Structure formats: C-alpha cells, structure tokens
Amino acid sequence: MEAWMAVVVGALFSVSIYLMLSKHIIRILIGAAILGNAVNLLIFTNGRLTREVPPIIGADESILSAQAANPLPQALVLTAIVIAFSFFAFLLVLGYRAYQELGSDNTDEMRVAEPVDDQTPPLGY
Amino acid sequence: MAGSSEAQIDLTPAMNLEPVALLDWLIVAPVAWCILVGTILLMVRKNTARHHFIAIPAMGVQVLITGALLAQIVINGPTTMVMGRWLPPFGIAFTVDILGAVLAFVAAVVALACTIYGVRDVNSSGRRYGFYSFFFLLMAGVSGAFLTGDIFNLYVWFEVLLIASFGLLILGSEKGQLDGATKYAFLNLVATTLFLIATAYLYGIFGTLNMADIALKIAQSDGTLPLNTVAGLFVLAFIMKAAAFPVNFWLPASYHTPRVVVSALFAGLLTKVGVYAILRVYTMLFSLQREALEPTVNIDALSFAVAIVACLTMVLGSVGALAQTNVRRLLGFLVVSGIGVMLMGVAIGTEAALGGTVFYALHSILVMTALYIAAGMAAKMCGGAEDMTKIRGIYQKNTLLAAITLMLFFAVAGLPPFSGFWPKLMLVKASIEGAPWWAPFSILLTGFLTTIAVGRVWALSYWKPADEGSEDKNEKTELAVTDLVPLVGLTIIVVGIGLFPQTVFELAYQSAEQLVNPTAYIESVFGSEVVE
Amino acid sequence: MRTLIFKTAAPYLASLMILFSIFVLLRGHNEPGGGFIGGLIAASAFAIYGIANGVAPVRRAMHFHPMSVAAAGLLMSTISGLVSVFAGVPFMTGLWGSIYFLGEKIKISSILFFDIGVYLVVVGAIASIALALEERERE
Numbered sequence: 171m172e173a174w175m176a177v178v179v180g181a182l183f184s185v186s187i188y189l190m191l192s193k194h195i196i197r198i199l200i201g202a203a204i205l206g207n208a209v210n211l212l213i214f215t216n217g218r219l220t221r222e223v224p225p226i227i228g229a230d231e232s233i234l235s236a237q238a239a240n241p242l243p244q245a246l247v248l249t250a251i252v253i254a255f256s257f258f259a260f261l262l263v264l265g266y267r268a269y270q271e272l273g274s275d276n277t278d279e280m281r282v283a284e285p286v287d288d289q290t291p292p293l294g295y
Numbered sequence: 296m297a298g299s300s301e302a303q304i305d306l307t308p309a310m311n312l313e314p315v316a317l318l319d320w321l322i323v324a325p326v327a328w329c330i331l332v333g334t335i336l337l338m339v340r341k342n343t344a345r346h347h348f349i350a351i352p353a354m355g356v357q358v359l360i361t362g363a364l365l366a367q368i369v370i371n372g373p374t375t376m377v378m379g380r381w382l383p384p385f386g387i388a389f390t391v392d393i394l395g396a397v398l399a400f401v402a403a404v405v406a407l408a409c410t411i412y413g414v415r416d417v418n419s420s421g422r423r424y425g426f427y428s429f430f431f432l433l434m435a436g437v438s439g440a441f442l443t444g445d446i447f448n449l450y451v452w453f454e455v456l457l458i459a460s461f462g463l464l465i466l467g468s469e470k471g472q473l474d475g476a477t478k479y480a481f482l483n484l485v486a487t488t489l490f491l492i493a494t495a496y497l498y499g500i501f502g503t504l505n506m507a508d509i510a511l512k513i514a515q516s517d518g519t520l521p522l523n524t525v526a527g528l529f530v531l532a533f534i535m536k537a538a539a540f541p542v543n544f545w546l547p548a549s550y551h552t553p554r555v556v557v558s559a560l561f562a563g564l565l566t567k568v569g570v571y572a573i574l575r576v577y578t579m580l581f582s583l584q585r586e587a588l589e590p591t592v593n594i595d596a597l598s599f600a601v602a603i604v605a606c607l608t609m610v611l612g613s614v615g616a617l618a619q620t621n622v623r624r625l626l627g628f629l630v631v632s633g634i635g636v637m638l639m640g641v642a643i644g645t646e647a648a649l650g651g652t653v654f655y656a657l658h659s660i661l662v663m664t665a666l667y668i669a670a671g672m673a674a675k676m677c678g679g680a681e682d683m684t685k686i687r688g689i690y691q692k693n694t695l696l697a698a699i700t701l702m703l704f705f706a707v708a709g710l711p712p713f714s715g716f717w718p719k720l721m722l723v724k725a726s727i728e729g730a731p732w733w734a735p736f737s738i739l740l741t742g743f744l745t746t747i748a749v750g751r752v753w754a755l756s757y758w759k760p761a762d763e764g765s766e767d768k769n770e771k772t773e774l775a776v777t778d779l780v781p782l783v784g785l786t787i788i789v790v791g792i793g794l795f796p797q798t799v800f801e802l803a804y805q806s807a808e809q810l811v812n813p814t815a816y817i818e819s820v821f822g823s824e825v826v827e
Numbered sequence: 828m829r830t831l832i833f834k835t836a837a838p839y840l841a842s843l844m845i846l847f848s849i850f851v852l853l854r855g856h857n858e859p860g861g862g863f864i865g866g867l868i869a870a871s872a873f874a875i876y877g878i879a880n881g882v883a884p885v886r887r888a889m890h891f892h893p894m895s896v897a898a899a900g901l902l903m904s905t906i907s908g909l910v911s912v913f914a915g916v917p918f919m920t921g922l923w924g925s926i927y928f929l930g931e932k933i934k935i936s937s938i939l940f941f942d943i944g945v946y947l948v949v950v951g952a953i954a955s956i957a958l959a960l961e962e963r964e965r966e
Contacts, residue, residue, distance in 0.1 A: 190485070195477065202484055209491050216499030232305075243498070246447060250491060252863065253454045259956045260461060261480055266960075267465075268473040283475040283552050291620045292684060295754055314915035323918045330905045337898035378919040389918075425894065 175215040182208035195265045195275040202261065206254035210247045217243030310380045321364040322376045322389045325399055325438040328357055333431030343422040347414045350427045354407045357434065361400040368396040369802075373809065373819040375444060383820045384505035390444025392816050394653060394806035398571055399441040401657050404788070405563045405664045406434050408781035409556050412668050415777050416556040421466045433459035433560070440568050444820065446494055447504045449572065453487055453536070460565060463557045464549065475549030482545040486535035490572075493528035500525065506579045507820040510813055513580065522580050523597050529576045530601060537569030539638055540608040543631045547615065550630070551623035551681070555671025558623060562630050563664035567656050570637045574652065577641055578810040602642035602730060606737040609635025613744035621681050622670045622752060626663070629707055629748070632741055633659045639738065640722050643729045649807035651721030654799060658714040658792065662706045665785035669700045672782065673756065676772050683752050687761040692772045695779075697757045699786050704749035706789050709742040714792035717800070829879075837879030844872035852946050862942035866949025873950075874957040882962045885954075893955035900947025907940035 182204055189201030217240040225238040269275045272282060306312060332353040336346060368374060368391055377386035410430065417426045436456025443449050464476045498504055500520055501512050513520070531542075538546035546566070550558050612632025619625035633655070640652030670681075673696065677686045690697040706713035719738060726734035792799055809815060848868035855861030877885040889896070908919040916922075923936045 195481075198481055202481065202488075205485075205488050209488055209495065212492060213495040213498070216495045246495075246498070249447075249451065253451070256458070256952065257454075257484055259953070260458070261484065263956060263959060264461070264465070264473070264477060264480055267468065268477045271468075271470050271473050277478070280474045280477065282473075283471045283478075284548055289620050289684075290618060291751065292755065295759065311917075315917050317912075320912055320918070327905055327909055327918070330901060334898040334902040334905070338895045338902070340895075376917050378917060380916050380920045386917075428898070 171219050172215055175211060175219065179208055179211050179215065182211065193277050195268065195277065198277075199258070199261055199265055203254070203258050206250070206258070210250055210254075213246050213250065214243050217246075309382060309385070311377065311382050312380070315376065318367060319374060319376050321360065321367055322374060322391050322442060324360045325357060325364065325403070325442065326435050328353075328360060329431045329435035329438060333428045333435060336431060337425055337428035340423055340425050340428060343419040346422050346427045347410070350410050350430070351407070351414075353431070354403070354410045354434075358400070358403045358407050361396070361403045361438070364391065365393075365396040365400045368393055369805075373816045375819045377820075384503045384508040387448050388444040388505055388507070388820055389442050390507060390816060390820055391442050392806065392809045392819075393802060394571070394574065394810060395441040397653075397657065397802050397806060398567070398660075399438050401660050402434070402437050402441070402564055402567075405660055405785070406430070406560065408664060408668070408785050409560045409563075411777055412559070412671075412781045413556040415775055416554055416671065417466070421554065424466055425462060426466055429459045429462040430560070432456075433463065433564075435459075437564050437568055441571060444506050445504055446497065446506055446509070446576070449575075450487065450490055450494055453490065453568070453572075456565070456568065457483055457487065460561065463560075464553050466554060466557065469552075471552045475552035478545050479549035482535065482542075486532050486542075489528060489532035489535065493525055493532055496525050496528065505820065506575065507813070507817040510579050511817055511821070523595075526577065526580050526597055527600075529580075530573060530597070533569045533573040533576070534604060534638070535569075537566045537573065537634045537638075538631050539604055539634050540611050540631070541604075543608065543612070543634075546631055547624055547627040550627040551621060555623075555667060555674075558626075559664045559667035559671070562626065562667050563660045566630060566634055567660055570634060570641075570652070570656055573638070573641055574649070574810060577644075578649075578813065581644075598642045598644060601638055602734060605635045605638035605642055606733060607635070608632065608638060609741040610737050610744070613741045613748060616748040617744060619748075620683050622674070622683050622686065622756070623667065623681055625683075625748060625752065626666055626670060629666075629745060630659075630663055632745060633663070633707075636719065636722060636738060636741065639726060639730075639734055643725050643734070645725055645729050646804070646807045646811045647721060648725035648729065649810050650800075650803040651718050651725055653806050654721060654803040655715075655718035657799060657803070658706070658718055658789075661785055661789055661792075662703055662715065665782060665789065666700075666703050666707060668778075668782050668785070669696065669703060672696055672774065672778055673700065683756045686756040687759060689757040691760050692770065693774060696774065696782075697753075699782060700757060701753055702786055702790060704753055706793065708746040708749055710746070712790075712793045714789045714796075716793060717796045718803075721803075834879050837876055841872040841876040844875070845869050848872065848946075852942065855942060856939055862945030863949055866946040867953065869946070869950045870953035870957060873954045874961070877958055877961045882958050885958060889954070893951045893958065895951070897948045897951025897955070900944040900949075900951060902944070903947065904941045904944030907937040907944060910937055 186201040186204035186208060189197045189204065192198060192201070220237070220239040223236060223238040225234060225241045227234055265275065268280070272280050274280060332349065336349060339345070339349075373390060373392040375383070375388050375390045377383050377388045379386050410427075413426065413430070433456050436452050436459055439452035439455065440449055443452060461476065461480055464479060465472050494504070497509065501509050503509060503512065513522070535542040550561060553561075609632045612628050612630075612635055616625045616628035616632065619628060637652045637655050637659070640648040640655070673686055673689050674681045676689060676692055680686055689700070702713060706715045709715040709719040719742060723735045723738050726738065848865040851860040851868060852862055852865035855865065873885050873889065876888070911918060911920040911922060914920070914922055921936050921938045923934060925932050925934045927933075
C-alpha cells in the first residue's frame with residue numbers, strides 16, 4: 171500500500187515540477203496546486219496507512235481498544251489543505267491582477283520591478 | 296474530552312493537571328497580543344486617522360511583553376507552555392530559550408520603529424486597505440515562529456507571516472508591486488511547501504513533531520537514521536526563505552517595490568526568520584551528535600555545502616550591490632550578503648560561531664531596517680527618486696540625516712565602532728579556527744566590497760551637491776518628528792551595541808550554548824527526569 | 828449568469844445553505860462537522876447569491892465588510908483561547924459549563940466559541956476573495 175502511494179506521490183511531484191518549470195503564471199499556479207496535493211498525500215503516507223479503523227474512543231472506554239488509523243497526519247493534512255487552499259485563492263487573484271496590469275502572464279515579460287535597460291552605476295565622482 | 300464534572304477517569308497520563316503560573320503566560324502573550332490588536336485594527340480600518348493612536352501604544356506594549364519574557368528566560372532558563380493542558384509531546388508546545396526570546400524582543404523593537412515611521416509613510420488609502428492590521432498579523436507570525444517548540448507549528452507561523460506579508464507587499468497595487476509580489480509569492484510558496492515536505496519525512500521517521508522530543512529521539516538512536524537527507528531538505532527550504540544563493544533572486548526582485556516602511560520591516564525580519572529556522576532545525580538534528588566531535592573536524596558533507604552556499608551568498612550579494620543604481624535594490628543585495636555571513640556561522644557550528652551568527656542576526660535586523668528608513672527619507676527629500684544618480688546633496692539639505700546614514704553604512708560594512716564589527720570579528724575568528732582558508736577570506740572580502748558599494752552611494756548621493764542649473768537648490772530640509780524618532784532611535788541602539796557590546800555578547804553566547812547543548816531546552820519540555 | 832430561473836432560485840438556495848452551514852457548525856460540537864466546513868458552505872452561499880444577483884446586493888446583505896467579519900472571528904477565537912487564564916490552565920484549554928434552556932441541559936464550552944470564531948474567519952476571508960473575483964469579471 172505505502173509503495174503504491176509513493177509512486178502516486180512521485181507522479182504528482184513530477185507533474186507539478188514540470189508545470190512549474192513553465193514561464194506562464196497560470197501553469198505555475200496549477201503546478202503549485204498539484205504540489206500541495208502531492209505533499210498532503212506524502213504526509214498521509216508518512217503517518218502509515220490503516221484501512222477503515224477510525225481512531226474513536228467509545229463512550230465507556232478510556233483508551234483506544236484496537237490498532238486504529240493514525241489521527242495526527244489527518245490533522246496535519248487538514249491544516250495543510252486549509253493553508254494551500256487560501257494560498258491558491260490569493261495567488262489566483264494576484265496572478266489575475268498582475269495579468270490585467272502588466273498585460274502578460276509570461277514571467278520573462280514581467281520586467282517592471284527589474285527593468286531590462288538598467289544602467290550601471292557611474293564609475294567616477 | 297471529559298468534562299470536569301465527570302472526572303472519574305484518571306487524566307494524569309495524558310494531561311498536565313498542575314495550575315499554570317501567571318508568568319508562563321508571557322510565552323504566548325506576544326502572539327496573542329498581536330492577533331488581538333491586529334483584529335481590532337482590521338475592524339476599525341475605515342477610521343484611518345486614528346490607526347496610529349492604537350498601533351503605536353500597542354507595539355510599545357509588545358516591546359514590554361517581549362522584554363519581560365526575555366528577562367524571565369535569562370533568569371529562569373528555557374520555559375515551556377503546552378497548549379490545552381496536554382502533556383508533551385502530544386500538545387503543541389511553545390518553548391522559549393534565549394535565542395527565541397532575544398530575537399522576538401529585537402523584532403518588537405524594530406516593529407515599533409516601523410510603526411512610528413508608518414505614520415507619515417502610509418497614506419489613508421493604504422491604511423484603509425489594512426496596513427496596520429497586516430502589520431500586527433505579520434508580527435504575530437514572526438513572534439510565533441521565534442517562540443514555538445513544534446516544527447509543524449513553525450510551518451503554520453511561517454504561513455501566517457507569509458499571508459500577512461503578501462497583504463503588505465501589494466498595499467498600493469501598483470504595477471511594480473504586482474510584478475514583485477508575483478515572484479515573491481510563488482517562490483515563497485515553493486519554499487514553504489519544501490519545508491512541509493521535509494516535515495512530513497521528519498514525522499515519518501520519528502513519529503513526533505516536538506523539537507525537544509526529536510532531539511531526544513536522535514540522541515537515543517543508533518545513528519542509522521537518514522538525517523542528512525531530511526536536514527538537506529530543511530536547509531534548502533530555509534535558505535530559500537532566507538534568500539541565500541542560488542535561491543535568492545526573489546528578494547532583490549521584490550523588496551524595493553512596496554512602501555519604504557514595508558521594505559524596512561521585511562528586510563529586518565523576514566529573512567532572519569529563515570536564518571532562525573536553520574539554526575533551530577540544524578541544532579535540533581545534529582547538536583547531540585556534534586558534541587562528541589572535535590571542534591576542528593566537524594565540517595561534514597552537509598555543513599561543507601552550507602559553507603560553500605554561505606561564501607557564494609555573501610560575495611555575490613555584495614557584488615550585486617556594486618552593480619545597482621537604485622538604492623533600495625542595492626540594500627536588498629546587502630540583506631542577501633548578510634545572510635551569507637550568518638550561514639557561515641551555522642556551517643561551522645561551534646559555540647563561538649553560532650554566537651557570532653546570533654549576534655550578526657540581531658545587528659542585521661536593526662541596521663537593515665534603519666537603512667531602509669534612511670534611504671526612504673533621502674528619496675523623499677529628492678522628490679521620490681530612488682536612483683543614486685538622481686538623489687543629490689543630502690549633506691547640504693540635512694546634515695543630520697547624512698551623518699546618521701554614514702554611521703549605518705559603516706555598521707553594515709562591519710567597521711568599528713558600530714554594531715556590525717563585533718559579530719564579524721567573532722565569525723572571522725571562529726572560521727579561522729574551524730573552517731578552510733576561504734571562509735574567513737570571503738567574510739573579509741564581503742566587508743571590503745560592501746564598503747565600496749555603500750561608500751559610492753554616500754559620495755554620490757549624500758556628499759556631492761546637486762548639479763548647478765538643475766531645479767534642485769540644495770535647500771535645507773527639515774525632517775518630521777515621526778520620521779526622525781525611529782531612525783535616531785535605531786541608530787542609537789546600533790552605536791550603543793558597537794560601543795558597549797558586553798550585554799549582547801553574553802546573550803549571544805548564552806543562546807549559542809543552549810543551541811549546542813539543548814539539555815536545558817529538553818528539560819523544560821519534559822521535566823528533568825528524562826535527560827540523563 | 829443572469830437567467831431567470833437561477834435568479835429566482837438563488838435567494839432560497841443561499842438562505843438554505845446558510846441555515847445548513849449553521850447546522851453543520853453546531854453539529855461539529857460532538858460529531859463530524861465544525862466551523863471550517865460550515866464557514867465554507869456559508870461562503871459558497873454568498874458566492875452563489877453574488878453570481879446570480881451581482882456583488883452589491885451581497886455586500887448589502889452581509890452588512891459588515893467581509894474582512895471585518897473575519898477579523899471579528901479571529902478576535903473571538905483568540906479570546907476564547909485566552910479565557911483559560913482565569914482558570915489557571917494553559918492557553919487554548921477547553922473550559923466547560925452548562926446552562927438550562929427550556930428544561931434541557933446544554934453544555935457550553937470555550938471550544939464552541941472558538942469554533943464559531945473559525946466559522947466567521949472562513950466566511951469572511953473566502954467571501955471577500957470570491958466577491959473580489961466576481962466583481963472583476965463584470966468589468
């Protein structure tokens with residue numbers, strides 16, 4: 171089970187890295203979204219996989235009675251999902267605004283902050 | 296969780312049932328206070344004229360809280376508070392040692408300076424957009440990162456400060472800001488995701504995320520764990536956050552675009568959070584192993600790589616500064632170069648070197664913030680131009696500003712008697728003892744190149760009067776009190792540290808000692824019976 | 828998306844979603860559910876109403892600016908974590924009490940207020956992003 175998950179995580183990583191190597195903001199954005207999902211799966215796999223045994227303590231017990239799924243990776247993944255989701259929403263708005271203002275989503279053409287025709291400083295006083 | 300009325304279940308194995316001392320609340324107070332003030336400011340953000348009447352006293356309180364926390368830690372040693380009464384390592388622990396406390400304190404001081412400078416620098420539309428509330432949320436993230444003792448919690452605070460920094464970065468939604476913010480946002484997203492990947496592997500190996508617990512487990516392990524891989528991932532993520540070569544390019548691309556006060560705060564704090572994280576994680580993963588080694592042979596493969604990165608970062612940062620005409624971009628490269636100097640201390644890893652890194656971080660927070668503020672004031676005098684060929688005759692216009700800037704330039708170049716001299720001295724000494732010849736050489740070379748870069752700015756923009764016949768008449772210009780107070784305050788601290796470095800020396804060495812030997816840190820989390 | 832069917836249905840759909848989001852929020856007290864998922868449902872309700880009738884009616888319906896709602900939620904969560912200072916227990920420790928309402932014993936805890944805070948944060952933050960995106964589409 172873990173081995174297959176490792177393959178899936180690897181595939182997701184390679185897809186996202188390929189997308190992020192692009193010059194276009196929109197592809198980088200999709201790559202970032204996939205990267206977030208890949209990491210979530212990675213955390214989940216690192217917590218060891220158990221099927222169909224929820225970690226719930228019954229009403230008349232005080233400890234877990236059987237070997238159950240690890241709840242901590244679920245909490246971590248939930249946090250990571252929330253953060254990745256809000257990041258994605260923000261980056262979407264940012265990328266869209268940048269496209270509107272700069273007229274391009276090609277990072278090579280986004281040179282307002284670092285102009286191409288930059289002078290070198292004077293050599294004498 | 297059972298209610299207190301039905302306490303027939305024995306809770307002692309899982310929970311800490313002892314009452315918490317009121318002083319321990321100082322540990323979470325910096326974070327909680329910043330969030331409280333930030334949210335209140337966000338709710339009243341339409342009332343822009345009154346923002347600074349809330350923000351400045353509130354940041355003053357933050358300085359007092361972190362100062363009290365620092366005093367408390369220095370007297371009583373590292374202190375821990377675990378959220379929700381759970382016993383460590385199950386609850387999220389806030390563990391503060393001297394390193395975290397002193398950085399949080401200096402961060403609050405710098406933030407107070409920026410809050411005051413923001414009174415005139417941020418207009419009412421920027422305030423309505425939420426400048427001061429984002430500012431406080433950023434401070435909550437920074438303080439949380441310095442104070443937490445849990446590695447996933449550290450990730451969460453990184454994200455908090457990152458989201459707040461996005462808000463500050465695009466405060467005016469100008470073209471250049473959107474351009475810079477896009478690069479900043481994407482590269483920082485990749486960096487924090489890398490951090491998360493490393494955390495996932497760390498959790499897979501140890502089954503815990505509490506830093507003290509991990510350090511303990513490493514000490515008890517047989518030395519076959521893949522620590523170098525995990526540490527490599529962490530270091531890559533954090534040098535990206537700290538803007539070290541070869542992943543530094545987002546910093547000079549974005550730090551000159553926002554308002555001056557935002558640049559000043561970012562330059563002071565954000566990259567240092569990355570350096571702090573490297574220090575913390577590196578010593579967590581390797582401290583107990585390093586102890587057994589001789590101080591001269593402890594450059595392992597990873598530390599060697601960090602040393603190379605450090606050298607390239609500091610030298611290329613100062614070379615980059617030489618090639619800039621825009622003063623704020625030049626300062627951005629100087630931030631990068633300073634990061635390299637700090638990383639060198641991490642790579643060497645002896646107590647003296649780590650002490651130098653801590654001292655340099657404190658110096659860099661103060662000086663870089665002050666320099667951005669000074670550069671912003673000089674640009675304002677010349678009609679908002681930031682090009683060093685367009686800023687002219689500051690010395691004729693305001694001698695005080697020119698003098699203060701000269702002191703700060705000397706400090707950033709590491710010349711005595713200012714605050715930059717002592718940490719560089721410590722690091723050069725430590726690198727002569729514990730690293731190959733190129734390490735001290737590149738630190739000294741960096742100091743030389745930085746002196747040339749800032750010396751040229753001072754000669755051209757401050758000393759040289761405006762050209763004859765231009766509109767600029769070299770008239771005397773007065774400075775506003777809210778501009779002058781933060782700059783003069785920070786400069787007094789910089790000069791004060793340079794003249795009387797003893798207290799900072801002691802703090803830096805004590806925090807390095809706690810990093811090299813984390814027994815006190817671990818004992819504060821688990822109690823003294825765990826560590827033999 | 829200004830079709831008559833959608834425009835007619837949207838107010839009912841949105842109000843039903845808000846009601847359901849509050850149900851999910853309160854259910855999260857002891858069962859699956861909670862502030863985050865409830866907040867997402869409520870934010871989607873505002874987004875749907877915005878798609879159907881334009882952004883201005885949504886802003887009027889929310890009365891407060893979404894960011895102020897989020898700020899109020901964050902404030903509430905932080906304060907519900909801080910009240911444990913009076914009980915002498917660490918930050919974020921859950922405190923429980925009970926009240927009698929219509930002869931029924933209802934358990935109230937600081938956790939509930941924390942969760943309501945989370946609900947407000949999510950509603951405010953997501954609604955403000957969604958409304959910002961919808962506004963731009965019409966320009």
